[in-house]
Amino acid sequence: MSDLDKKFKISELPDEGSSSSPKPPKKTVLKKDPDPRVERLQLLSEREKVEVMTQTWVFDKRVRSFGWVPFVLVLIGLQVSTPYKAYLAEIQLLDENTMGLFGGVLREFTQYLEFLVRNPVILALLTPLFFKFTRVSDYYFEVTFDGLKTVKKVLEHGSKELVTRVYVKWKDITGVEKRTVNNREVLVILTPDGATGELIWDIELGKKKAIKQLLNGLINNKHPLRVFLENEKELK
Structure with a gap:
């Protein structure tokens, strides 16, 4: 008997086509929440898609103007x-x-x-x-197809800081907190980088309801902003 036969027995060899290494576990494919925007666009023509994707909705609490x-x-x-x-x-x-x-x-x-x-x-x-008796405030915010354009921070009265505007995409928003600044309600928009922007929330109730309805077609019901709006007592 050869040295090779002494070391190995035929019965110990793996079957043809089999592998001695363990099979890798099957990857679990996580289902993504449906995107209302995709579902909406599927029903539109190319021209209508462009109009929807470039549309902007502006919300504000206008301030008095005395130019008259x-x-x-x-x-x-x-x-x-x-x-x-x-x-x-x-x-x-x-x-x-x-x-x-x-x-x-x-x-x-x-x-x-x-x-x-x-x-x-x-x-x-x-x-x-x-003349107009009111004008657009420094803190207006815009709702777009892909996110929010708003101010980085609602400043205190008498602050000498310049109002800075930011753009936050829907997919980057991780949370929403309601705070009070200068005796006015403000929504703080949170992202992985922390507090990224703020929305004035002392606007008219009708505008708040319009935002809630608008977002139904832009973000899914598990989005932090949608969850916040659904839990707001005054909007139920």
């Missing part, structure tokens, strides 16, 4: 100074210098304006056409 105040004050000043008398004096002087030719012609063209010259404060009624 100087306009009204000037009108009141004109009313008090009676510019109509000066206007009549100019017409009379023109009549005297042109023997009554151009004064009458001028009044034909300006007869419809005489009422306003006589009562300039009436123009104050048109103020809403020229």
Whole structure:
């Protein structure tokens, strides 16, 4: 018997096609939560897909604007100074210098304006056409197809810091916390890097409900922001 036969027996050899090494365990494929955006896009045409993916919804609590105040004050000043008398004096002087030719012609063209010259404060009624009584705040936020555009931080009153804006993708949001800053409700958006952005949350109830409805078509029901909105008592 050869040395090789002494070392090994035929019965000890593995069967043909078998392996002496253990088989690797089967990989478990984790099912991803359905993405409402994908389901929504499947029902749209190419043009409609582009429109949806580029659409932006803006939410804000507008602040008062006082740019109209100087306009009204000037009108009141004109009313008090009676510019109509000066206007009549100019017409009379023109009549005297042109023997009554151009004064009458001028009044034909300006007869419809005489009422306003006589009562300039009436123009104050048109103020809403020229000015807005509110303006967009520094803390507005935008909901987009892929995430949120908002401020990094809602600043304290009197702060000299500049308002910084950030963009947070839906997939990066890991949590949402509600806090109070300057006596106003704020939602802190958390990511793996920590507190990344803040949303003002003292907006109208109707806007909050609109956001909740909007997000139903953008993020799944297990997303931290969706979970937060579902648990909000005022939105139930």
